[in-house]
Amino acid sequence: MASGTELTHAAPTAGEYIAHHLTFLNNSGEMQANLIDFGLYNVDTLFYSIVLGLLTVFLLHRAAAKATSGVPGRFQAAVEILVEMVADQAKGMIHSEESRRFVAPLALTVFIWIFFMNAMDLLPVDLLPRIWEGVYSAAGHDPHHAYMRVVPTADINATMGMSIAVLLLCLYYNVKIKGAGGWFHELISAPFGNHILLAPFNFAMNVIEFLAKTVSHGMRLFGNMFAGELIFMLIALMGGAWTGMNAPSILLAAGHFVAGLSWAIFHILVITLQAFIFMMLTLVYIGQAHDGH
Template sequence: MSTEAGGLTSSEYISHHITNWAVSLDGSKGGFMTVNVDSIVMGWITAAILVVLGMWLGRRLTAGAPSGVQNFMESVVEFVENSVKDSFPGRNSLVAPLALTVFAWIFLMNITKLLPIDLIPKIAHMLGAPYWRTTATTDLNTTLGIALTIFILVIYTNIKVKGVGFFKEFLYHPFGKYLMPFNIIMKAIEEIAKPLSLALRLFGNMFAGELVFLLIALFPFYMQFIPGVLWSGFELLVVVLQAFVFMILTIVYLAMASTEEEH
């Protein structure tokens, strides 16, 4: 929900709110060295919240029957552990903490879209930022960065577990040794599709939800409440679901990389 667009046309208002505060490190406009400052800062802020919350809970852990935030967080941890047990073969000390971090961090970044849509941008504007997007996951650079990190870990796990066998998959599958060029192309597409699907799915859902909030914000003030509340309830489900899907696919990709079986 939002305050009125005030002074801007509908297209100007939407355009302003979907524009990142971009700063070029090499002086070029829109070049490779352009950084979306708002996405980075919001990612850091949500990560800091996650770290501080973890430290705060760690110092206040109680045995027996926990209550409040500890009870909720223990339920989340148990849920993630069960998801790992259901999807990942064997034991790996990295997978469960990674899955929990991915789920919690993406959830926190996603949930910021339920804040009043003009609140953070107006504060940022008063501090000198011409543009500010509150939800980091509405920026494809953010979702692609997380997905590529997972992709690098998956490739590392493939090489660690399968060794030379991983590279043989590029040569001999799925069509056999007589069609190696086609095998390389198909395998490369298969691997590249993993981070792209992770990044685009999360970005697309978050960006679409943001656009609907912006359209609601263009309604007269007295007409914003009911559609805003209804859409917020729906988006809360999407926020949780997208964090869950990203986590599950991370576990599945690592599980595929950790098995000796050829796919």
């Protein structure tokens, strides 16, 4: 007869199942104990984001290498549509042609990269974690400590890292376009006016604005993808409640199929929209760095 511990491992509760799926594979190999620990990094987030980033660069490079002046194929046509969309958006927000030569390709790369990272949410919840569990077990480790999360954008470290990178670009273009002196003058003279007594308030307001834009930029993407990932887990629990050919199990299995299919179809819109919003806000914030108050 199986022991109590074995039964617990074989059939985790709903809370244990979700907690396990929400735990990142970090460099310590254990669950993160503290809310903030700068000594840890999430290996799964880094792995999937780097692999998908390389895939993005490869696809764009292939599209550029195979581009022809004749009738384009489906792949080339799809990439050209994306390029034109991003170029039009960049042209309306960033008036410097020199800046657009860098920012527009960056925005296109960001859109496709985030779309791929978001799309990992469409894979079956247990597919890659189960494969990793088998690999982990074969290596002689406890399979119940085989943590893995496959959606990089459901990790706040990834989304905030990207939003901080956008902030650094904004600071760079503020200095490049306006000069260090001109930008500093703007920081202390807007939005309340160019008066020495108002300088501390102007400076504080501008710092708060930069911080608020950066935090909201990263948190928006993280919040939407984390919520989507959690809903998929809750739907998976419906299918995992099967106990045999009885009415409750059949109804839960049917609900699992219908809810899973419906949410997956709707989530295609979510992952695309969130990638587009992050790209657009990137263009908006960099465009604002080119404008004076």
